[in-house]
Amino acid sequence: MVGYIIQRILAAIPVMGFVALFVFLMLRLTPGDPAAIIAGDTATPEQLDRIREALGLNDPLHIQFITWIGNLLQGEFGTSVISGKPVIELIQARMEPTISLALTTIILSVLIAVPLGVIAAWKHGTLIDRFVMLISVLGFSVPVFVIGYLMISLFSMQLNWFPVQGFRPIGDGLGEFLHRIALPTFTLTLLYIALIARITRTSMLEILGDDYIRTARAKGLPEARVLMRHALRNCSVPIITVIGIGFALIISGVVVTESVFNLPGLGRLTVDAVLARDYPVIQAVILLASLIYVVVNLLIDIAYVLLDPRIRYS
């Protein structure tokens, strides 16, 4: 197992290298000039050239790439060409809202969706099952921004329970943190409930027809025990996979949700950087997102072994 993990970590290095090269080239081939964006409308060609020189944009592409990679290997992500702030500071400032939203959404989704999926499978074909499936279809079909606006309209504008926008760090107090993160969490949770509940239901349906479930029931075990100990555990692999990928998706940025609720997360940082051609920020954020996917996938693989002893890696 340890050998497998080391092997996976080593395999991630060329993946990250390829991502770095791809992102770098893609950005440089995209039209747009950060110097022109900074200088504005009245800059002369000479002034533009001097700004490009100051930003290092006049260097040949391979020199720019080598410089960037060299700095990266020393833990230096560079500075934003637009704001002049260190990229690492910009990303750090945006991590908390994104990670907070990802954690609250995934925790709440799992706590609601897994029982719903189990119940739907257990009561397969009944009204309960249909109701759970209805929730799932709604969660998949209604765009997140519509759910967000409806939530704001009802809970913020009508009932005045929650603020309409904004984020407060957990350091400002748990109450205020939860108060601000609640609506975006509920909004995204609906989507993830739909996803996780469906996967749980489908997996459970397969398992519940197996012989060992019939045997467990024939032994007289309580139904809850059959469901939770015998059936659900054997469904955990696909459920964990969906949860892991869902978590990585949120971390990579949920721009629409962040925009609707004015959360200063990584998604907005990425979009703003792309629109401003802020190369160092875009490169760093995409690399970070790739790294998160690699790590999450590794954790999922490790979780498979812990949850299903039948699975072995060599």
Place this chain on the structure above:
Amino acid sequence: MTKPLDLVKWPVSLGRVMRTSVMTASVLAFAAMAAPVSAQTIIASKHSALRVLDPILTTAYMSRNHGYMIYDTLFALDEDVTPQPQMVDTWEVSDDGLTYTFTLRDGLMFHDGAPVTGEDVAASIARWGERDSMGQVLMEYVDTMSGSSDDPNLFIIQLKEPYGLVIDSLAKPSSNVPFIMPKRLAETPSTEPVPEQIGSGPFKWVADEFQPGVKAVYEKFEDYVPRDEPASWAAGGKVVKVDRVEWVVFPDDQTTLNAIQSGELDYWEQPPIDLLPILEANPDVTVRNTNTLGYQTIIRPNALNAPMDDPLIRKAAIASIYQKNVLDALIGNPEYYELCGAMFVCGTPLATDVGSETLTEGNGQDLARELLEEAGYDGTPIVLMHPTDVGTLRTQPVVVAQAMRDVGFEVDLQAMDWQTLVGRRASQAPVDEGGWHMFATNWVGADVFNPLVNNMVNGKGPDGGWFGWPEVPEIEELRTAYATAETLEEQKEIAAQIQELAYDEGMYAPIGQYFVPSAWTSNLEGVLDGPAPYFWNISKN
């Protein structure tokens, strides 16, 4: 081999999962509110995010607005568009018109505690003069600028020859504004950002709380000494009546609307026109146009690329356009736009309608067809750049393209994002090598309100001109004459000649003037008019 199941104890029961779910949801749903924002803090949503902090390095309006918060100016325009002293106490001009001696007000101080001196002013004006178009013209006339070892409050400009717009230049109201900063910062090359945000303006920059793209924070500068006169535009007393101002970026208009209606936001600089009826119907929100000169939306041909290198073709394109069609599509509500052919903006002393009849009357189609025939237009497609990601710029190219097609042009409307356009418009290459023929953009009225700041009537051509680069030596002579004119009447006459010539050369076309009101909650009082938003004089109840 498959192992038997029921293998390990599964630690969670269904009931426990359900209970935990409900409890977690309850905690999230009923968490208590805390830490309200101080009553003396104005939360404002600006038209964009503040990213570049040096208002001399860039012409971005957000950087200009930031400049007005933390820096001060020697002079400023009042609501009559007349320069008034701001940091300057008194000034005198020598009889030969070559020496300007300014005395700064007593007690002016930078945010780091250092006094403002003539040396600081000289360094700041020199840096501004390297970047700004009006500053560059001023510098052509300046022989020396300096402080005085006898009196730190003195600032002296020595000219090579008389120049009538010295005070007007120092009172320039919009990008780039001649803000005054400490000499040690003003000596930063004008192509690099200043490393610190230290000014002598009415607000101090809170660097620790700055998050680019998220939030910019300012605190009242307690040691600022405002003038005694009432505030008028950026002139008069800059009396700060709140402790703190936060500019918060709202990426979504609907969220901004919700926030101001629920009281989480105090001030919205530029609500979209289509949301104004909702705001106007709210008795707790005030909606008013504070920028009385508004915005000029323009179309600019590229004089370097055929067939637009022919003035007849450029004039034909301009003659095909009817401003009302553009403004109806862009703004819709006639209350917020004005048909205006004045290149130097309606509502200013230099406004004239000479040469603009087809634009405001919409009767130029026949003329356009005749001009095309006379020019022998061969059907070469006109590449019109179309930025689709900017709400105030995505409409004009579509309307202009159709107007041009209606009179016989072939138009290649190329969709792109604004930053791609910004990069591409700097290209002087032929169209098949990444060049272009036309694009539209918008200007704050104060940025185009005289022939020296209006980049589109610059006739210097590819070497020194603005994107599009028409080369019109006669217009450069007229601009020089304008710079040295001694009376307003003389300036008006020259400005009219410049406008007539600019239309005749097809240098550009204003395709409408529009206004974007601001909105603020009724607990704010004292919001000032002006070409930029100002946060002094505002109290919050």
